[in-house]
Amino acid sequence: MSIADRKEREKEEMRRNILSAALGLFREKGYDGVSIRNIADAIEYSPATIYLYFRDKNEIFAALQYEAAGVMRDHFLPLLQIENPWERLIDFGRRYMDFGLKYSDLYDLIFIIRAPMEHVENQECWALGMTTHQFFTQTVQTCVDARYFKSTDTEAIAYTLWAYVHGVVALFVRDRMRMYPPEKREELARKSFAMFTKMIEVL
Amino acid sequence: MSIADRKEREKEEMRRNILSAALGLFREKGYDGVSIRNIADAIEYSPATIYLYFRDKNEIFAALQYEAAGVMRDHFLPLLQIENPWERLIDFGRRYMDFGLKYSDLYDLIFIIRAPMEHVENQECWALGMTTHQFFTQTVQTCVDARYFKSTDTEAIAYTLWAYVHGVVALFVRDRMRMYPPEKREELARKSFAMFTKMIEVL
DNA sequence: AAATTTTTTAAACAGTGTTTATTATTGAAG
DNA sequence: CTTCAATAATAAACACTGTTTAAAAAATTT
Numbered sequence: 486m487s488i489a490d491r492k493e494r495e496k497e498e499m500r501r502n503i504l505s506a507a508l509g510l511f512r513e514k515g516y517d518g519v520s521i522r523n524i525a526d527a528i529e530y531s532p533a534t535i536y537l538y539f540r541d542k543n544e545i546f547a548a549l550q551y552e553a554a555g556v557m558r559d560h561f562l563p564l565l566q567i568e569n570p571w572e573r574l575i576d577f578g579r580r581y582m583d584f585g586l587k588y589s590d591l592y593d594l595i596f597i598i599r600a601p602m603e604h605v606e607n608q609e610c611w612a613l614g615m616t617t618h619q620f621f622t623q624t625v626q627t628c629v630d631a632r633y634f635k636s637t638d639t640e641a642i643a644y645t646l647w648a649y650v651h652g653v654v655a656l657f658v659r660d661r662m663r664m665y666p667p668e669k670r671e672e673l674a675r676k677s678f679a680m681f682t683k684m685i686e687v688l
Numbered sequence: 689m690s691i692a693d694r695k696e697r698e699k700e701e702m703r704r705n706i707l708s709a710a711l712g713l714f715r716e717k718g719y720d721g722v723s724i725r726n727i728a729d730a731i732e733y734s735p736a737t738i739y740l741y742f743r744d745k746n747e748i749f750a751a752l753q754y755e756a757a758g759v760m761r762d763h764f765l766p767l768l769q770i771e772n773p774w775e776r777l778i779d780f781g782r783r784y785m786d787f788g789l790k791y792s793d794l795y796d797l798i799f800i801i802r803a804p805m806e807h808v809e810n811q812e813c814w815a816l817g818m819t820t821h822q823f824f825t826q827t828v829q830t831c832v833d834a835r836y837f838k839s840t841d842t843e844a845i846a847y848t849l850w851a852y853v854h855g856v857v858a859l860f861v862r863d864r865m866r867m868y869p870p871e872k873r874e875e876l877a878r879k880s881f882a883m884f885t886k887m888i889e890v891l
Numbered sequence: 892a893a894a895t896t897t898t899t900t901a902a903a904c905a906g907t908g909t910t911t912a913t914t915a916t917t918g919a920a921g
Numbered sequence: 922c923t924t925c926a927a928t929a930a931t932a933a934a935c936a937c938t939g940t941t942t943a944a945a946a947a948a949t950t951t
Contacts, residue, residue, distance in 0.1 A: 492897090515802065517720060520938060531900045533941080542939065596864055597800065599718065611866075618867060636883065644868075645852075645880040645887075651864075652855025661799055661854075663814075664821060677848040680839065684848075684887055695928090723907060734931045736910080745908065 500538050500548075502528050507545050508552065512590045516546060516598060546600050553591040554613045560584045561617060570627035575682050577621060578650050582678060585654030586671060593658050596651060621647070634685075649681055703741050703751075705731050710748050711755065715793045719749060719801060749803050756794040757816045763787045764820060773830035778885050780824060781853050785881060788857030789874060796861050799854060824850070837888075852884055 506527040510519040521542060525532040539545045560580055567573040585592040595614070625643040628634060634642055653674050656662055662670045709730040713722040724745060728735040742748045763783055770776040788795040798817070828846040831837060837845055856877050859865055865873045 521940080522938080532939085533900055534898080536940070537898075597858070597862055599862065615867065638879070638883070641876065641879050641883055644876055645883055648855035648859060648877075648880060649848075649852045650855070651859055652851035652853070655800070655858045656851060656854055659800055659802065664818065673844065673847055674851075676841070676844050677851060680841070680844055680848055724909080725907080735908085736932080737930055739909070740929070 496538070503535055503538055503545065504548055504552065508549055511549060511594075516594075516600070543600065546594075550594050550600070551613065553588075553594045554617070556588065556591055557584055557595065558613060558617050561620070564620075564624075570624055570631055571633050574624050574628055574633075574646075577624060578646065578678065578682065581650045582653060582674065585650075586657060586674065589654075589658045592654055597655060597658065646685065650678075653677065699741070706738055706741055706748065707751055707755065711752055714752060714797075719797075719803070746803065749797075753797050753803070754816065756791075756797045757820070759791065759794055760787055760798060761816060761820050764823070767823075767827075773827055773834055774836050777827050777831055777836075777849075780827060781849065781881065781885065784853045785856060785877065788853075789860060789877065792857075792861045795857055800858060800861065849888065853881075856880065 503524060507519065507524050510523055510527060514523075521532050521535055524545075525535055535545075539548070560583070561577070564573050564576055564580065567576055622639065622643050625646070626639045629637055629639045629642065636642060657670060657674060662673075665673055706727060710722065710727050713726055713730060717726075724735050724738055727748075728738055738748075742751070763786070764780070767776050767779055767783065770779055825842065825846050828849070829842045832840055832842045832845065839845060860873060860877060865876075868876055
């Protein structure tokens with residue numbers, strides 16, 4: 486079965502080859518700015534070849550989204566070391582913003598871009614994202630249990646916190662902070678985050 | 689000068705004709721889903737004609753963005769009747785969310801979509817958006833002056849509030865609330881908003 | 892070495908934004 | 922009223938897009 490194994494390996498290599506080229510192009514030109522022919526040129530194959538490894542452009546996108554979700558999850562891994570739930574929650578927010586501001590293109594891919602999302606492939610991505618989301622919800626729940634919040638509505642609290650950090654990142658990523666000078670934008674976001682953490686102490 | 693006036697009027701009519709067709713198509717198919725040929729078909733002219741009234745597709749987009757900004761501003765007009773700054777601020781948030789959840793396509797156009805934004809045309813839109821933004825900042829400033837907040841950093845407060853409501857709307861508009869059942873999403877957003885207003889009382 | 896299966900691609904199809912040269916239509920002048 | 926210039930509209934083309942298909946090339950099995 487060695488030859489079949491090798492073929493399988495080569496198939497996987499080709500998929501990774503396509504994906505890494507696609508991700509590179511995507512990060513510099515945006516989803517709509519990248520064509521199948523661009524990707525084909527980058528990997529020095531014909532455009533038709535790509536369709537032997539991915540059903541369509543959306544499936545490539547879905548795979549990239551999955552990759553991005555993995556990078557983001559890894560970004561949260563250090564949180565497992567933090568035992569105090571409140572500290573972990575605050576650091577969760579900090580790391581969320583860090584990721585969004587630093588890897589804007591990946592964040593965009595995961596949380597902003599309009600895209601298939603109905604793809605079979607994306608169910609893996611969805612599952613990956615859900616584990617992160619559940620880890621977050623669980624952290625909030627622990628805080629609720631430990632009476633860090635006045636309210637006991639874990640769902641509403643978690644959603645409120647998420648909405649805020651997403652808002653901060655989304656405004657930044659999609660360039661809606663033009664009324665603030667470029668060099669002050671990130672600073673403002675971080676100052677706001679500090680303010681927000683103070684403010685949820687009494688939630 | 690009557691004939692030149694009529695020509696000018698007709699030119700303006702044609703622009704409006706194109707824009708209203710474009711807006712209709714845009715609202716049902718999204719920006720990328722609408723082609724110049726689609727618009728041309730809708731108004732029963734040739735595609736090339738459109739280029740006599742708009743430089744390119746981005747300029748049409750910019751004009752639509754300006755329209756949307758106008759609709760949004762109108763949505764905030766009743767706020768002028770509210771004298772108490774705190775009440776006005778809370779209603780500002782409520783109306784912001786209302787607009788975003790109700791006219792998702794317009795909100796998307798203004799605050800999410802990647803688009804020219806460097807266009808000459810858009811400077812008008814920008815100016816329009818800025819008046820709304822300044823009205824908001826001013827309301828926050830009045831609240832700060834009246835000691836409704838502990839902090840006196842008006843800029844940071846305003847940004848924090850904006851980020852939150854944008855986050856709520858953006859997650860909804862771009863369909864990132866799939867972990868919540870469809871019929872509960874808006875309810876959760878509103879419950880969160882109530883929670884948020886309670887929480888900023890001590891900001 | 893021949894036959895079969897797998898992998899790759901050239902070419903085509905219908906669509907896109909945009910430009911250009913040509914045709915209609917309109918307004919003014921003789 | 923007819924001619925002439927200016928304006929408005931368009932057909933056709935260009936280079937691009939995602940995707941499919943049939944033919945060619947390469948690798949594997951017989």
